[in-house]
Amino acid sequence: MLNSKYHTQAPTSKMSSEQNQTTTIPIENFKYSKRVVLKSILSRGDKGLGLVGQRVVVGGWVKSKREKKMKKDQGSKVGSFEVGDETRSNVGCCEAILARIRMLRSVGRLILGRDGEVERKEEDHRPCVVLLKINDGSCVDNLQVVIDSSMSLLSEVMSTGTSILVEGVLEQPLIQGKHKIELKAEKIIHVGVVDLKKYPLAKTRISLESLKAYSHLRPRTTTVASITRIRNTLTYATHTFFHNNGFIYVHMPVITTTDIGASSNMFQVTTLLNKTEDATNLNPTNDRENLSLEVIKSSIKEKSNNIEELKRSESNREVLLAALLDLQKANELALQIEGKQSESKINKTELNHVKDFFSRPAYLSVSAGLYLESYACALSSVYTFGPIFRAEKSQSMKQLAEMWMVEVELAFAELEDAMNCAEDFLKFIIYAVLNDCSDDMKFIAKRIDKDCIDRIQSIGSNAFARITYTEAVELLNKVTEKTFQQNIEWGINLSEEHESYLADEVYKQPVIIYDYPKEVKPFYVHVKEDGKTCSAFDIIAPRVGVLVRGSQKEENIDKISTRVGELGLPREQYDWYLDIRRHGTVKHSGFSVGFENVVMFVTGLDDIKDTIPFPRSYVSASI
Incomplete structure (x- = not known):
């Protein structure tokens, strides 16, 4: 296959x-x-x-x-x-x-x-x-x-x-x-023609970090072009795998009125802010913060003028790049302060959602999984591939505000079926890269990660290791040669360092961890007979951490209703979701794959911002 x-x-x-x-x-x-x-x-x-x-x-x-x-x-x-x-x-x-x-x-x-x-x-x-x-x-x-x-x-x-x-x-x-x-x-x-004095890519070698200041020009570099072709092959292989295996592709909404799991990291969609009267006077910030913003904006103007002078002169291009990065950081700081001021204003402003565009609170989706279940319970095997949005205030090199997700749902399927499908999917798309992007991978091995080809070749030839969450905790508690920053005990989520140790040091290949404590997974995951664990799994890969998250969904309406109540979720938002259990319920399972994480795994890139054409992250959306 x-x-x-x-x-x-x-x-x-x-x-x-x-x-x-x-x-x-x-x-x-x-x-x-x-x-x-x-x-x-x-x-x-x-x-x-x-x-x-x-x-x-x-x-x-x-x-x-x-x-x-x-x-x-x-x-x-x-x-x-x-x-x-x-x-x-x-x-x-x-x-x-x-x-x-x-x-x-x-x-x-x-x-x-x-x-x-x-x-x-x-x-x-x-x-x-x-x-x-x-x-x-x-x-x-x-x-x-x-x-x-x-x-x-x-x-x-x-x-x-x-x-x-x-x-x-x-x-x-x-x-x-x-x-x-x-x-x-x-x-x-x-x-x-090109104006060589202003063209920022005239040098033979420019670091990926420096290229972030030129998102619109960086695909002209051989490195970014290779990453883009690899991403294209992974995309095509994704659709090929599911088409070959009888899945139906379904477009899912980007705007949702369901606050998934009462999440605090969702972008709210509203038109009311444009109509807020005299918004600048609603909640004026203190003079000190206003003064700080004015100083930064004055500095930005000065830095911009300096850059224009450098562009007109025969200055060293490295000096120009450094000045551009300095300007970018100043702009990001100004945006951060303005964001705090706007947030303070909004918090003090009563938004009347009845007058809003959708007449109720709406958000950019963090996952299409709940919607996808409705189609799985009618069409059996479905998948979607689109953008998701997370408003996490993090500057982590593994975090984006806008990213792409492959989400899959299978009717009449249990946890092991979803694990098998996820493993086969990863192997298939990686095999496609080895077959169709051999020259690009050789270039990436030369410029970015010399071990990238060996790493992805091994993933296709070996079965993934599989251990329960309980076995993972026991294994980590026996480690003596390394001290973890966070102590590990049963019932808490595994941290990035715990996951990395298992994938990079113990198994040296992707590892599937399953049967997590129910408290660390969403309300819709099937709870097992012991009442403590649930039918969920993660696939952890060397270098990048989590590639896949999946689970078997709870099909019993009484049990899932109880979970909604236990977590204090607004029942009216999930009534449509409970309908799936009321009418023709069926066992079903699924998983989601962070697409940029897959690109990182294949190429060996360290920063997720280099895997996507126009990265959006906390205080950073330059164009």
Whole structure:
């Protein structure tokens, strides 16, 4: 089952040089554009050699550029140019060495009877070619484009970050190296110029932390592009797994009127604040806080002016990045103070929800699980995949305010069925990454986490460890070589350090912990016969912690009604939910998967903000 959709294409047999030059395999243009996707050229088994001689149009963004002088006896023949003089065919050993060592060239010219000054002038007037490495985001590899200096628009494509659309013929490089194929440009169709003085990604290497200041530009970097392609494969594999196994995809609401578990970390949705009369005078904060905010705003203005000066000057780009991050922190602090002031005002303001948009309190959903149960009890096996929102005031590197969740519900299923489904699902989507993103994973292993490939390969080949909550507590209490910050005792939730120790140190693989105390899980979880434990499970993975949370739901209306009363939940909000038990009740189980956590697990990223295109977190939503 795990490899039903994903099969690695058998590598092409190694071709002789004659075959490489004469064999051509047709290439198709992208259906909705006149260009050829670079992946279809560079990700072939022969790295594009079978396409030599074909005319194509390609587009992309310039990653780097080099300028090379052509040999003076080559005329305008693009492709025959000097790279340390490696292209010369009849060169003596001594001359070749001299050509490679710049300091000895002048001596060499004297020995060989050359006039150095005359030759230097001749060299300055020789035509040149520009070597561009471009990427269109479809793969890790770049295509080398060779452009003659006589071509129009050449000066406009020389900056890193420039976008180009170019037509030419695919050829083998005269000098064999990293590139197996290159494009000899014959026509530049389009150029999107870049202001190099202001372009923040002109440097070759920029840290992921620095890139957070440029969420709209960071996908142009190879690292973020690879993460995005991996995320795309995980998304496609998610839908493929459930489609292959008979699940129905259901869209769930983002706005809810059910306060899930009386949670205090929900975003409230309202239009009343726009109508609050004289809101600035409802609850004025003390003068000291107002003064502090004014000082910070004045500092922000000063920092902004400084940044503009740095952009106009030839200042070190690292200095500019540091200044931008400093400005971002100042803005976040100002937002935090303004938020406290607004919260204070709102707390003192009576909101009449009868006049609100929905005529009652409404929130951004923290989970679609309750709604999904209603469809499971009609369609049997269902899932949804969408955003959820949590207003937790945390700057943890594992916490987002807006994230994506896969949620699954199975009718006529008990706890073990849900555990089996969750394990198979994780293995399937990880297998997809190994199959479809091998180049991206190699790049990630080089730049982010050298162990990422071995880690995810092992998850697909081994069954997850499974232990009860009670066994986990007993195991942790026996640990002597490590001191935990939080003592472990039966009845409390396992902390992150407890979970990490089990997954990273004890089992060194994902571990399923099940049968938790009923007090640490939601009201809707099925309580077992002992009256103390419930049918819930978590899947804990190395490096990231919790990947999956799941449970068997309570189908008995009397028991779940009792739990609602015990926890003091507003019964009127859950009456529709109890209807599922009143009318055609059935045993059902499900689970939810934090999608960004899966991306972290696969890539080895440390900060969850790097797993999502535009991260939203506490006091941070820049664009």
